[in-house]
Amino acid sequence: MEYPSKLIEEAVNEVAKLPGIGKKTALRLVLHLVKENENRTTLLTEALRNLRTNIRFCRICHTISDNDECSICRSHRRDRSMVCVVEESQDVMAIENTSQYTGLYHVLGGVISPMNGVGPNELKIETLIDRIDRAAGEVKEVILALSPTMEGDTTAFYLHKKLNPFAIRISSIARGIQVGGNLEYTDEVTLGRSITGRTLFN
């Protein structure tokens, strides 16, 4: 693609580095900004810069936060006996949206993935152990809510080993057929797990 302007080309190249955005979409977005009022671009770039410069992560659970401690960790309404371990801040948002969980969280910042050079030390595992250790008896259960992938399972296994010395329950979120899903179209691994992990009616 030939661009009529170096400025367009540079903007397209930067926008196209975002995940799921190719050069064609990037060009459409960039030309949209050119056509709109200049103020629109200012608002957009200010919001992004402001976000990137001022974003904080909770020093306890490492989720994205406006402050040093996130609203969940500070809240007196949360059940402090449960800690749900997730990969990323968006997982916290997703679980919060279900309104089914009232405990605390711990964001690892990813999963163990030797292929991508991510070992246990790159993740917030040490602070999790510290947290459980310091809470001494307050935390009764750690729920592992990691991706059902090989990396997620490896991480769960590693965490299980690390958390075993503590007198706490360690659980994992249920795997199974999606609500509204169809047996016929469910992959065999999920279907297999949904049978071995079946729940009793009574």
Add this chain to the structure above:
Amino acid sequence: MEYPSKLIEEAVNEVAKLPGIGKKTALRLVLHLVKENENRTTLLTEALRNLRTNIRFCRICHTISDNDECSICRSHRRDRSMVCVVEESQDVMAIENTSQYTGLYHVLGGVISPMNGVGPNELKIETLIDRIDRAAGEVKEVILALSPTMEGDTTAFYLHKKLNPFAIRISSIARGIQVGGNLEYTDEVTLGRSITGRTLFN
């Protein structure tokens, strides 16, 4: 959706104003930037701000340009007897990519659309007439390459009326079945036009 941070919420709201980007995609893009190096965000916002602040439009054909006159209008290699009238700068890019056209362009900046409050005065029609008038005999043909919509047709009709006094040919890009297209799945209007506008083999 509840966001864990006001900064995230503001950034998501701004990004979601872009065409074709909803709140979920915006959140994914914003969280991607948070996870990446801060430099990435700086490069992105600088490229967008730089673009919006410094972008110029060619004073002759109104296409996006780095200078006062675009490279096409300045080129000595272009056929100055033809002017192709398009709606937007991206149409110029699209036609340039075909390498089938060597003439000049004129970007209207849209089409006549009373529904959206766009009349002939909101478009660069006066400058087109001026251009043809001033080129006095140099321009032999004006090619209308507008969208095959009611607005595009209205604009073409209006331009035809305005350009009629000049001793020039006025043509429109061919409408018909797409290359690689299938008769069976072509809509009736296109099929009808492709029959009335049939081309001779000999």
